Amino acid sequence: MHTVAVLALDGVVPFDLATPLEVFGRTRLPDGRTPYRVLVCGPDGDVGAGAFTLRAPHGLDALAEADTIIVPGLADADAPVPEAALTALRDTAARGTRIASICSGALVLARTGLLNGRRATTHWLAAATLAERHPEITVDPDVLYVDEGQLLTSAGAAAGLDLCLHLVRRDHGSAVAADAARLSVMPLEREGGQAQFIVGPLPATPRGSELEPLLRWLEEHAHRELTLDDIARRAGMSTRTLNRHFREQLGSTPLQWLLRARIRRAQHLLETTGHPVDRIAGQVGFGSPTAFRERFRRTVGTSPAAYRSAFRDHTR
Structure with a gap:
């Protein structure tokens, strides 16, 4: 202990x-x-x-x-x-x-x-x-x-x-x-002028929102190469209406929300598996490992390799 x-x-x-x-x-x-x-x-x-x-x-x-x-x-x-x-x-x-x-x-x-x-x-x-x-x-x-x-x-x-x-x-x-x-009734990420290695919870919709089923679908299919048109068709909305609903209810765009979901999934895989970074990039929906590394660093504040070194669960 x-x-x-x-x-x-x-x-x-x-x-x-x-x-x-x-x-x-x-x-x-x-x-x-x-x-x-x-x-x-x-x-x-x-x-x-x-x-x-x-x-x-x-x-x-x-x-x-x-x-x-x-x-x-x-x-x-x-x-x-x-x-x-x-x-x-x-x-x-x-x-x-x-x-x-x-x-x-x-x-x-x-x-x-x-x-x-x-x-x-x-x-x-x-x-x-x-x-x-x-x-x-x-x-x-x-x-x-x-x-x-x-x-x-x-x-x-x-x-x-x-x-x-x-x-x-x-x-x-x-x-x-x-x-x-x-x-502790605390978020894992707070504003503070620093990269804290932790991507906070995805913004939640108000209960009963028409976006709830769509967000569940996005999380389940985040590994796919989804475009804004794909997401709008799934929601049964125009891209303009979809963007408006996301901004009003989540303070984000559909693609920003999707990228955040992909990075959260990547963090989980980096912590719990030994999969190569390039493989994880594909598993979470990035067509290019380079694009994945750039997005990961921009969101988390460090590289996927450094993140894994810091937070890998060595008990597995």
Whole structure:
């Protein structure tokens, strides 16, 4: 079982502390198993958390047990951080432990020196402070999170949810992450000025819409070489009327919706099969592997090969 340790330091932001507890604690595999053990670790004694205080059930020495450590933000960017906590973070990083910060937790992580020479983000209010205090870090304030492999950072508040769901997806694939997102009442993709590797759910029509049967048909036949005329004939509408209905109800065109459905199907195949990329291109309805690669990169923000490397389900 994968152990996630959440570091609770004095002045911890309660929302940042609770986010990984909820996401990882509620995640379930398809067979119902719990893939994560979540620990709250901190220094001895009470820890202030705004309106209340808490006592972490595990000490800093428990960080050594972790496969992943989450560093929540602190309400005061100038608050002292115990040297024992910084040393523990450095030591676990040296052993290969994955470490992620939420919000201003990047300022804590930066004090270890582990982010030097790397790209990172934090809450927009703290971005200038992080850049000024740690010029060795390339601070990007315009993204929800930054994945540097072993070290990850996220922006403020809800971006911690994006980061935790991203980690679940890295560990267990999109289906498990989608279930975790639903439990958090979160989309898998949010606007944030970044390519997040995740194509969100296809826009749904209002219940009872005349487009519902057509959308089901499109998903079932997305692998075919469909033209706008083909889709309009299936719907029994003119192309002009079809385009109008799609824009009014889905905010998209029929062909844009179809391309999105094809990319979602391609993501599933890349994660769950070993089929060559060129074969997947044909399976999802692209006549040209080159066109598929270009569309995939434009939609997902990375190449099919890189996506597979990041999200392939290795348990299969």
